[in-house]
Amino acid sequence: MESFTPLTAALGGALIGLAAAVLWLGNGRIAGISGIFGQLLPPAQTVVWRVVFLVALVAATFAAAQLFPGLGVGGEAPARLVEAPPAWGVPTPVWLAIAGLLTGLGTKIGNGCTSGHGVCGLARLSLRSLVAMLVFFGVAIVTVAVTGVV
Amino acid sequence: MANLRLPYLATAALSGLLFGSGLYVSQMVDPFKVLHFLDFGAIPSGGWDPSLAFVMGAALIVMFVAVRIGRGRAAPLFDTSFHEPEYKKIDRRLIGGAVLFGIGWGMAGICPGPAISLIGFLPDNLWIFLVAMFAGSLAGSFIVPSGHARRLADAK
Known part of the structure; x- marks a missing residue:
């Protein structure tokens, strides 16, 4: 467990919890990323705050990496994505395209991702979010075991 | 309109800044960090990384307090009401969507927050994942109505 980082994780x-709290108590909005980017289209008035939020998200990640480079990926180590497991015989770009497609489609149909269901939904004691979270965590754990991606 | 006023947009910006900082500090922008949590097969050998549970736990505690504070108020600071999802039914869409997302998440270790924030670092092939994620979300919006008001109406 050499890579276990409980302090920086907490x-x-x-x-992240504070981010969700600020958006909830300030604007009454759920800080669910799939919901925020998934409702950019069709263009509505809410597009403005959604874009502001997403630009700030990217800027803060980049700035944090410059300020605290020692924390890992994006700082001292370049960020990289997974490669397709060789046993599956699929080129990496295709693998990532399928993963991205499923992530976008699944979070839209299931109405939330790790932040919307996981953080905000559970904090609201939503049974829907609890069920969604147990399902996508369970399926992801099985998927990692089956694909052998790490 | 309320959602174009400066305090409202500043709140969205502050939330985005905190969220992005949190994703970097917790190292959840690193797909491998996430995958090493999801890799339960590594538990016996000691190679499992439980960090993600600490991220979720801490975020949950803070947001739980915020929700409690919000319950005592009629409205948030900069809007007329809390946009709380009213649809409560556990249906096939919820389960099916979570299954699809779980497969995608397990394949790449990237959920939507890190996917967007990784734009700050532009790793190879990121654009493929992002375009596919956006296309998937757009395709999904033709299957299910977007927004909980339309979803509620659709359920009737």
Whole structure:
């Protein structure tokens, strides 16, 4: 468990919780990323705050990596995505395209992702979110075991 | 309109900044960090990384307090009401969507938050994942109505 980082995990988690708290108590909105980017189209008036939020999200990640480069990927180590497991005989771009497609489609149909269901939904004691979270965590764990991607 | 005023947009910006910082500090922008949590097969050998549970736990505690504070108020600071999802039914869409997302998440270790914030680092092939994710979301919006008001109407 050499890679286990409980302190930065809890600190980062608290920041994510604070982000969700600010958006909820300030604007009454759920900080669910799939919902925020998934409702950019069709263009409505809410597009403005959604874009502002997403631009700030990217800017903060980049800035944090410059300020605290020692924390890992994006700082001292370049970020990289997975490669397709060789046993599956699929080129990596195709593998990532399928993963991206399923992530976008699944979070739209299931109405939420790790932040919307996981953080905001559970905090609201939503049974829907609890069920969704148990399902996508369970399926993801099985998928990692089956694909052997790491 | 309320959602174009400066305090409202500043709140959205502050939330995005905190969220992005949190994703970097917790290292959840790293797909491998996420995958090493999902890799339960590594538990016996000691190679499992439980960090993600600490991220979720801490975020949940903070947001739980915020929801409690919100319950005592009629409205958020900068809008006329809390946009709380009213649709409560556990249906096939919820389960099916979660299954599809679970497969995608397990394949790449990237959920929507990190997918967007990785734009800051532009790793190879990221654009493929992003375009596919956006296309998937758009395709999904033809299958299910977007927004909980339309979803509620659709359920009737």
